[in-house]
Amino acid sequence: MKKSLSFLLVLVMLLGITAMVPAEQKELEGEITFWHSFTQGARMEAIQEAANKFMELNPKVTIKMETYSWGDFNTKWNAGLMTGDLPDISTAQGTGEVVEMVNAGVISPVPDLIDEIGRDRFSERALSDMTRDGNNYGVPYYSHAQVMWYRQDLLEANNLEVPTTWKEFYDAAIALTKDGVYGAAVSLSPNDLLGTRYLNFYVQSGGGSLLNDDLSPNLTSELAIEGIKFWLDVYKNCSPAETINYTVLDHATLYYQGLTAFDFNSGFMVSGVQNNRPDLVQYVKCALLPTMNEGDPAYGAETSHIPLVLWNNAKAPEAAKAFLAFLYQEDNYVRFLDAVPVGMLPALKDITTNEKFLANPTVEQFKEEIAIISEAISLGSAIGFEHGPSVQASYLTSQGIVEEMFQDIITNGTEVEVAAQRAQDKLTEIFDTMIN
Amino acid sequence: MDLRHTFRRDRNLTRWLFVLPAMLVVISLLIYPVFSTVANSFTNRTLIRPAYKFTGLTNYINILKDVEFHNAFFNTIVWTFFSLLGQVVIGFIGALCLNKVRGKIPRTIYRICMIIPWAFPSIAIALVWKWLLNGIYGFIPSMLSQLNLSEGMVQFLSTPHLVLPTLVFVNIWFGSPLIMVNTYAALQTIPQDQYEAAQIDGANAWQSFRAITIPHIKVVIGLLVVLRTIWVFNSFDIIYMMTAGGPASVSTTMSIYIYKLGWTSRMTGKASAAAVILLIFLLVLCAVYFLLLRRWEKEDL
C-alpha cells in the first residue's frame, strides 16, 4: 500500500510540474527592413543597439536598417510606390505623413500593438491623430512641440521681460535688433514650411485655423491677413533680408550663431546649440508661444508625434510588431530618448517620471524647458489637425504655397489681400486635384 | 582616296562589335523612360494614387497657358545662354593660356588648381557658396564692403535682380573646367610641326591660330557646346539647393518647375507633359546647332 501511495504521489507531483511549464513559445523569424530618419550618431546607435539585442533574443530574425533624412524619406517611398522598393517598418515625419501613407494604402493598422504596449500609456490626442476610420495606424514614438526660444543674456542686458503676447514679442524683437544681432528671423523658402508654421502660430493664438471646417484652405480670414501682415513687419524690421530664401537649416544656424535673439522651435534647439555653440547653451531658454491678448489661456499651435508604422509590405509582420514593441521596453526606450534629450519627449506618459529618464544630465538641466514643452505638446496637434487628421492638412505644409505668397508680397509688392486670395485659390486647386 | 573605300568595303561583322555594346546600353535604358514619360503626359497621373485616366492634351494646354511656365522658360534661356557663354569663353582662354605655359611644374599646378571646381558635388557647391555669399556673415560681401566696393553687405541671393546673375556665376565657376580640359586635350592633338611649317611659310600668330588651331579643336568644342547646352538647360541641383527657385520664382528654371509639378505637387502627368515640351524645344535647338556646325565644318574643306 505504501509503495503504491508514494508512487501515486510522485506521479501527481510530476503532473503538477509539467503543468507549470509554459506552452512552447512560437519562435519569431523573418527579415525586417526598417527605414528610419535617425541619421546622426546617437540615435542611430541607440536603435542599432536595440536591434542587436532583439536579434540576439530571436536568432531567426534579421533586421536591416536603412537611414534617410526626412525629405529624402518622403521622396524615397513615393518613388518606391512605383519601383516596389518599400520597407517593412519605418518612422514617419509626423502625423501628416501617416495620413498620406494611409491614403496611399501602404500601411497596416496596429491596434493590437498599441494594446500590447498599453493603450492608456499614450496620449489620446496622439493616438487619435493617427486614426483613420476607427483604426490606429501608427504608434507614437516620441513627441515635441513648437515653443518660443529666447536668449536670456540678451533680454537681461536690455532689461526686457520674457514676452507673453505678440505685441510684447514684437517690441522686444525690435529692441534687440542692434549691434549685429537680429530680433527674430522669418524664413520663407518654399522648400520648407516655416512661413506656414509662423502664420499658423498667429492664427491659432486668435482661435482660428488655416483650414475651414470643411477642410478647404483659409488664408483670407481677418485673422490670417492680420497674421500675414504681422510676420511681414517682423521680417522687415527684425530679420535679415537673406532669410527670404532660408530653409530650417539656415534659419536655425542663425540662432546657433547667436545672431538671433528669438526663435521658434522644438526642444531640438538645445541639441543644435550644444553641438554647435556649447558656450551659448546656458543662455538658451524657452517659453510658451505668445498669445494674442494679455492673459489669454495657453494654446497649442503645433505638436509633432513621430510615429512608427507597419507597412503592408512586411513579410514577417509578427516579428516586425514584436520588434516595435521591444523598442518601447523601458531600457531601450530611455536609451533612445537619451540620444536627443529635451528634443525627444516620451510618448509614453509614465516615462516622464521614470527615474532612468530623469537621470540624464541634460534632462536635469533643462527640466523647466521640458515642462513647458510638455505642456505645449498636450495642447496642440499638427498644423491643420484641429479638424482631425486629413490629407489637406499635410498639403498645407508640403506645397510651399504660403511661403511663395510671402515671397511674392515682399519681392513684387503685391497687396496682401490679393496675394492671400491667390495663394488660397492655388491651394484649393491642389486639394481638388489631389483628393478627388 | 581609294584607300578610304577599303574601310567601307569591309562589311564584315567586326565593325558591329565596336558599336554594339554602347548602343545596347543606351537604347535599352532609353526606350522605356521616354515612352513612359510621353505616355504619362497624356494622362492625369499622380505619384501616389494608382488610378488615372486619359486626358488628352489638357496637360499641354494648361502648361502652355501657365504664367509660371513662361517665367521658367525665360529664366532657363537666360540661365543657359549666359552660363554657356561664360564657360566657353573662360574655358577656352584658360586652355589657350595653359597651352602657352612652358615648364612642367607651373603647368601642372595650374591644371590641378583650375580643375578643382569640377570635383565639387552640387551639395558642396551649394553649401560653400551660400556661406561665402551670405548677406549677413558671408566672406565675399564682407570683403566687398571692407574694400569699399559696395555700400553695406550685398545681398547676392535675395536681391531679385542679382539672384540669377549670381547663380550664373557659380555655374560658370563650376562648368569652365570641363571646357578647359577638353579644349586643352584637343590642343594637344595638334602636331607641333604644323605650327613650324606655318611659321616657315611666313604666317603670323593670328593666321596660324585661325588656320591650324581652330580647325583642330572646333569639332570637339562644337560638340561640347551642344552637350553642355542641354545639360545646363536641364540642370537642377545647384539652383534648387541655393535658392529653390526663389525668391518669388526669380530663379525658377524649367527643371525646377517640372520638379515642383512632379514631386511637390505629385502631378506626374503634368510634369511629363512639361518634360515633353522641353524635349521638343531641345530637339529643335539641337537641329539648329547641327546645321550651324555642319556649315562651320564645311568651311575649311
Add this chain to the structure above:
Amino acid sequence: MKGRSKLGPIFTHGFLIVMCVVSVFPLLWLLMSAFKSSAEMLANPTTIFPKQWTLENFETVLVTLKFTVNIRNSLIISLATTLIAITISTLAAYGIVRFFPKLGNAMTKLLITTYMFPAIMLVIPYGIIMARMGLTNTRFGLVMVYLSFSVPYAVWLLVGFFKTVPIGIEEAARIDGANKLQVFRVIVLPLVAPGMVATAIYTFINAWNEFLYAMILMSSSDKTTISVAVKTLEGADILNWGALMAACAVVVVPSIIFFCIIQNKITGGLSEGAVK
C-alpha cells in the same frame, strides 16, 4: 618656336593666376572649415584659418558615421562605371567614325536625346526597370544606370577626338598588313589618349558626385554612395556644421586626387612623334 603666341606671357600667367585663385578659394575655405570646430566656424564666419585646428569633425564623419564604407562603395561604383564606359565608348566612337560614316551621325545624335530629359523625370522609370530586372539595391544596377548617362557623353566627345586622327596613318598601317583591331589598338588609341583621359575624368567625377539615382535605386545602408551620405547628413534634424563640412571635404578630395594621378596623361599625342 616662340613668338607666334598671340597672348603675351603677362596676360597668360595673369589670367591663369586669377582663375586659380577663384577656383581654389572655395576649396580652401571648405578644408579650413572642416578643421575648425563647429563653434569656431559659427562664431567667426569670415575668418579662413582655424584658430584651433581640430580633427574631431573628420573623426565624427569617418569613424562614427562610417563614411569609409561609403567611400569604398563610391570608389567601386565610380571606377567600374568609368572603366566600362570608356571601353565601350571608345570602341563605339571609333566604329562610328570609321565604319558608319553616314549612320554614325544619326547614332550620335540619338545618343544625346538621353540628356534632354531632366534626371528627376527619368529616375522613376529607371527605378522600375531596375526593379523588373531584379537589380534594385545592387551596385551593378546603379552602374548600369550611370552608364546610361556616361556613355552618350563619352561617345559624343570621343567621336570628336577620333575625327582629328588623319586617316592616312591608319591606311599606312593597313597597307603594312595590320588588321582593324591592331590598327585601332596600336595606332589610333595612343593618338586619342588625351581625349580618353579627359572623358574618363569627367565620367569618374560625375559618377562619384551623383546623388539622385543613388538614393532612389540603392538603400541607404552599407551599399550607398558617399554623396547620398553627405546629403543625408544635411537633411538631418540635428545639425552639426563641422561634420557637414568635413563630409563635403571627404567627397571632394578623392576626385582631385584621381585627377592629379592621371592628369599628365592629357598631354601627349601626335607631338610625341608618331608621325613618320
